[in-house]
Amino acid sequence: MKILRRVRALFRKNQLDSEMNDEMRLHLELQTERNRAAGMSAEDARFAAQRQFGNVASVQEQAREQRGFIWLEQMGQDLRFGARQLRRNPGFAVTAIATLALGIGATTAIFSVVNGVLLKPLPYAEPAQLVQVFETWGPGGHNPVSPGAMLDWREQGTLFEGFAAYTNVALNLTGTGEPERVNGVRMTANALQLLRARPVVGRLLAADEDQAGAPKVVVLAHSLWQRRFGGDPAIIGQSVQFNGESHTVVGILPPGFLAQSSQEFVIPFVFPKQWREQRAGHFLQVIGRLKPGVSLEQARAELAAIRQRTDALYPAWKKSWGNDVVPLQEHLASELKPAFLVLLVAVGCVLLIGCANIANLLLAKAVARGKEMAVRAALGASRGRMVRQLLSESLLLALAGGVLGLLVAVWGVDALRRTVIALNAPRAHEIVVDPVVLGFALGAAMLTGLGFGLVPAWQAARPQLRDALQGAPRGSTGTGDRKRHMLIVGEVALAFILLVGAGLTLISFSRVMRESPGFDPHQGVTMQLSLPEQKYRNNAQRADFYARLLERVAALPGVEAAGVGNALSLQGETPDQFFRIPGRSPQAEPGYAADYINCTPGFLEALGVPLRRGRTFARGDTNAALIGAAMERDHFVGEDPLGRQVGLDNQTWEIVGIVGDLRTRGITRPARPVVFRPISAAEAPRLGHLVVRSTASNASLVAAIREVLRDLDPALPIAAVRTLEDVVEGAVARGRLTFLLLAAFAGTALLLAAIGLYGVVAYTVTQRTREIGIRLALGASPRRVLRQVLGHGLKLVVLGLILGALGAAGLTRLLASLLYQVSPADTLVFGGMALLLLAVALAAAWLPARRAAKVDPMVALRAE
Amino acid sequence: MPQNKADLLQGTLDLLILKALQNEPMHGFGISLRIQQMSKDMLTVEQGSLYPALYRLEDQGWIKSEWGVSENNRKAKFYTLTTSGRKQLATEEQSWAKLSLAINHVLGNA
Numbered sequence: 014m015k016i017l018r019r020v021r022a023l024f025r026k027n028q029l030d031s032e033m034n035d036e037m038r039l040h041l042e043l044q045t046e047r048n049r050a051a052g053m054s055a056e057d058a059r060f061a062a063q064r065q066f067g068n069v070a071s072v073q074e075q076a077r078e079q080r081g082f083i084w085l086e087q088m089g090q091d092l093r094f095g096a097r098q099l100r101r102n103p104g105f106a107v108t109a110i111a112t113l114a115l116g117i118g119a120t121t122a123i124f125s126v127v128n129g130v131l132l133k134p135l136p137y138a139e140p141a142q143l144v145q146v147f148e149t150w151g152p153g154g155h156n157p158v159s160p161g162a163m164l165d166w167r168e169q170g171t172l173f174e175g176f177a178a179y180t181n182v183a184l185n186l187t188g189t190g191e192p193e194r195v196n197g198v199r200m201t202a203n204a205l206q207l208l209r210a211r212p213v214v215g216r217l218l219a220a221d222e223d224q225a226g227a228p229k230v231v232v233l234a235h236s237l238w239q240r241r242f243g244g245d246p247a248i249i250g251q252s253v254q255f256n257g258e259s260h261t262v263v264g265i266l267p268p269g270f271l272a273q274s275s276q277e278f279v280i281p282f283v284f285p286k287q288w289r290e291q292r293a294g295h296f297l298q299v300i301g302r303l304k305p306g307v308s309l310e311q312a313r314a315e316l317a318a319i320r321q322r323t324d325a326l327y328p329a330w331k332k333s334w335g336n337d338v339v340p341l342q343e344h345l346a347s348e349l350k351p352a353f354l355v356l357l358v359a360v361g362c363v364l365l366i367g368c369a370n371i372a373n374l375l376l377a378k379a380v381a382r383g384k385e386m387a388v389r390a391a392l393g394a395s396r397g398r399m400v401r402q403l404l405s406e407s408l409l410l411a412l413a414g415g416v417l418g419l420l421v422a423v424w425g426v427d428a429l430r431r432t433v434i435a436l437n438a439p440r441a442h443e444i445v446v447d448p449v450v451l452g453f454a455l456g457a458a459m460l461t462g463l464g465f466g467l468v469p470a471w472q473a474a475r476p477q478l479r480d481a482l483q484g485a486p487r488g489s490t491g492t493g494d495r496k497r498h499m500l501i502v503g504e505v506a507l508a509f510i511l512l513v514g515a516g517l518t519l520i521s522f523s524r525v526m527r528e529s530p531g532f533d534p535h536q537g538v539t540m541q542l543s544l545p546e547q548k549y550r551n552n553a554q555r556a557d558f559y560a561r562l563l564e565r566v567a568a569l570p571g572v573e574a575a576g577v578g579n580a581l582s583l584q585g586e587t588p589d590q591f592f593r594i595p596g597r598s599p600q601a602e603p604g605y606a607a608d609y610i611n612c613t614p615g616f617l618e619a620l621g622v623p624l625r626r627g628r629t630f631a632r633g634d635t636n637a638a639l640i641g642a643a644m645e646r647d648h649f650v651g652e653d654p655l656g657r658q659v660g661l662d663n664q665t666w667e668i669v670g671i672v673g674d675l676r677t678r679g680i681t682r683p684a685r686p687v688v689f690r691p692i693s694a695a696e697a698p699r700l701g702h703l704v705v706r707s708t709a710s711n712a713s714l715v716a717a718i719r720e721v722l723r724d725l726d727p728a729l730p731i732a733a734v735r736t737l738e739d740v741v742e743g744a745v746a747r748g749r750l751t752f753l754l755l756a757a758f759a760g761t762a763l764l765l766a767a768i769g770l771y772g773v774v775a776y777t778v779t780q781r782t783r784e785i786g787i788r789l790a791l792g793a794s795p796r797r798v799l800r801q802v803l804g805h806g807l808k809l810v811v812l813g814l815i816l817g818a819l820g821a822a823g824l825t826r827l828l829a830s831l832l833y834q835v836s837p838a839d840t841l842v843f844g845g846m847a848l849l850l851l852a853v854a855l856a857a858a859w860l861p862a863r864r865a866a867k868v869d870p871m872v873a874l875r876a877e
Numbered sequence: 878m879p880q881n882k883a884d885l886l887q888g889t890l891d892l893l894i895l896k897a898l899q900n901e902p903m904h905g906f907g908i909s910l911r912i913q914q915m916s917k918d919m920l921t922v923e924q925g926s927l928y929p930a931l932y933r934l935e936d937q938g939w940i941k942s943e944w945g946v947s948e949n950n951r952k953a954k955f956y957t958l959t960t961s962g963r964k965q966l967a968t969e970e971q972s973w974a975k976l977s978l979a980i981n982h983v984l985g986n987a
Contacts, residue, residue, distance in 0.1 A: 043906040076932045
């Protein structure tokens with residue numbers, strides 16, 4: 014009943030107000046009449062009645078409070094007033110809202126990336142129990158797993174619900190529609206169960222489907238099902254052709270289930286029988302699920318125990334190897350985490366600087382409205398009420414900025430998402446603007462509104478009544494000044510930190526770019542060929558195909574060299590093996606890890622890898638091997654490798670040449686030892702990288718090669734057609750993105766700080782116009798005044814720089830993992846950025862300083 | 878005028894208003910006169926407290942208001958005691974009696 018009345022009162026406000034007025038007026042009149050009847054004069058009677066009544070306005074106010082949802086009314090009043098204030102200063106409003114929109118938008122965009130990739134729990138049930146398992150070689154030397162070791166764990170592990178292995182695979186999908194090369198995963202049959210997948214249609218892989226001889230089946234990812242099979246549930250039970258082999262579709266996964274959005278199917282991973290005892294080659298990615306309640310420590314301990322028990326089964330050179338268990342979420346995020354965290358901090362700094370600017374402006378305005386505040390206080394407004402009213406203006410700004418910022422964020426998230434997917438980062442498809450992100454954006458807006466509005470509101474709501482009402486001489490520095498100065502110092506410090514960060518990444522990036530990948534990226538084209546098993550059953554057939562292909566390609570006009578290899582540099586996919594060097598005692602030096610490249614003659618020439626000594630492969634080589642320079646440096650100290658032998662398992666070959674280093678693991682990783690073996694009937698990879706160096710244009714070259722391939726085998730699709738420059742580009746793309754974003758943030762921060770400094774100095778000059786006028790009139794030179802004003806501004810900047818230097822020293826540690834050959838305390842960067850900041854600050858403070866020097870003393874003195 | 882009376886005194890004012898309205902409806906000025914009269918000129922109600930109290934009582938549902946015409950032909954808002962208001966009056970009279978008895982005990986006057 015009460016509530017109903019209050020709600021009704023909301024709508025009948027005007028009527029109720031006028032009624033109340035009538036009532037009070039009547040009371041006053043009656044009281045006045047009474048007083049007159051008692052003998053007072055008309056005027057006295059009236060005055061007495063009014064005095065006795067008290068503050069009509071206050072009574073009415075209280076009465077109104079009784080009446081309705083007063084806080085709602087007041088809020089409406091405040092918001093309308095705030096809006097009016099903003100409309101009167103459109104320039105300020107627009108700048109403030111734009112700054113906020115950019116700050117909040119950028120922060121939200123970066124946050125949603127961090128959320129999607131790092132924070133959100135994996136889309137698997139109980140994700141905390143999922144781990145990635147490694148065999149380790151020395152501290153931090155995480156390696157993929159050997160099949161023998163994994164099968165040991167399966168048999169003997171008690172703390173794990175299970176282990177599953179997977180490798181990435183790319184197969185040619187043919188049959189209905191265009192032949193298409195599709196990426197997917199080969200997984201042991203229990204993998205999807207471990208991940209607790211719940212198929213949208215059909216079922217998962219059955220337990221025995223990864224045994225040799227089992228019928229070939231496939232589980233499709235949601236995206237492939239939609240894209241290629243129209244989302245038709247009737248696909249279950251049908252077969253599709255992968256690399257010419259029939260696979261029956263048994264199930265469809267829910268959308269976004271596999272970590273990489275490019276992975277579109279799951280086929281069983283069949284272990285050949287001999288892998289049971291294979292503990293020397295490492296190529297399996299292994300995940301495990303811990304039983305409920307089992308900790309990482311316990312898991313590690315169990316694996317160590319198993320290792321000990323089975324030690325005799327391991328080759329001697331793995332004596333010092335161990336195992337490690339890492340939470341799956343951490344493993345998937347590990348590569349991008351440092352970069353994203355840095356960017357999050359950076360964008361947060363930009364937002365803070367923007368807020369500080371707006372706070373400064375509001376502070377200045379609040380001081381200017383001192384008189385208005387004093388009048389309000391005299392009329393009986395409580396402090397809380399005044400603070401609320403002032404805060405409403407900043408909240409309006411914050412809300413507008415937040416809404417606009419959300420638009421910026423949506424656009425930004427989209428752009429970032431596409432970039433991150435292009436970088437092939439895991440979980441990239443989980444970057445969306447979801448409720449968490451929306452909540453974050455709104456929360457950020459509210460916080461910033463409070464943040465930059467609270468201090469000025471608090472400040473202004475405490476007016477010195479007498480001074481304000483009487484108009485005390487302006488010329489004294491108000492109490493707001495100290496706060497504004499502190500804000501500027503803070504801004505400068507933050508801007509400096511960002512600049513240093515950007516500078517460091519710039520130098521790091523330029524150093525990365527200067528690194529040679531080991532091959533010559535100009536004038537080269539590469540493409541991937543995968544020879545389906547049905548057509549090319551064995552090494553001989555594959556080698557034959559490659560030979561015929563190269564014969565034709567080498568004959569094309571302009572071609573200088575052409576070759577095929579099992580791996581391309583810089584991609585980190587090169588398999589590694591442990592080689593031995595015959596003649597060395599296996600006890601003393603058990604083996605040598607080296608990358609293994611299987612290639613035809615012409616491959617190295619096409620890549621542009623220089624030959625140091627000896628010769629490269631020639632046709633007909635069967636017993637020859639080449640090594641990279643790193644192998645010579647590391648393992649043949651003081652000896653000439655030429656003529657020596659290197660071996661794997663029970664084979665040995667003769668080293669006939671030494672070639673330049675190839676950075677197989679990435680452009681920032683040091684070159685590893687590499688062993689090269691020729692492609693022959695004994696050994697030819699199923700996936701071959703064709704590399705062709707030619708003087709012809711890339712487009713015509715690619716067209717000509719496609720022609721040749723079509724002629725040789727029309728059903729063989731080509732993938733990953735790129736120039737060698739693209740390959741290098743791909744390797745540095747990540748670093749470049751981080752650098753560009755950081756530079757953008759630092760630039761924005763610098764600009765904002767400059768604007769802020771300009772504002773503060775300009776305000777000070779305006780405040781002290783009278784004082785300056787007096788000085789000039791008394792004979793001070795304008796230059797002196799200029800220097801003084803500049804000095805005042807620069808003092809703040811220097812303080813900010815010192816504070817910033819301290820902060821940068823700490824925060825750039827965060828950058829350390831991203832930097833290549835750059836120390837986080839690089840003095841060149843610190844010094845250079847400090848100078849840059851000082852220069853910009855000087856420019857920003859110059860304009861108002863000049864204005865100060867040009868003050869006409871007569872005008873200034875008279876204006877008071 | 879800021880409301881600086883204690884809750885005790887606020888409740889007392891409510892009691893006085895309800896009592897004043899016991900016999901007949903009155904407008905605000907009339908109520909303040911009546912209370913002054915009934916207290917033999919010992920109590921004067923500050924108008925600044927009267928109207929808020931009236932609105933509060935109306936909000937509680939113990940009195941109701943309607944517009945009418947005053948003695949000198951002016952529009953005035955008259956307040957009447959409602960049924961629940963009468964009950965409230967009785968309750969408050971009882972608790973006042975108990976309270977004053979208790980205080981007298983403490984002061985050694987009972």
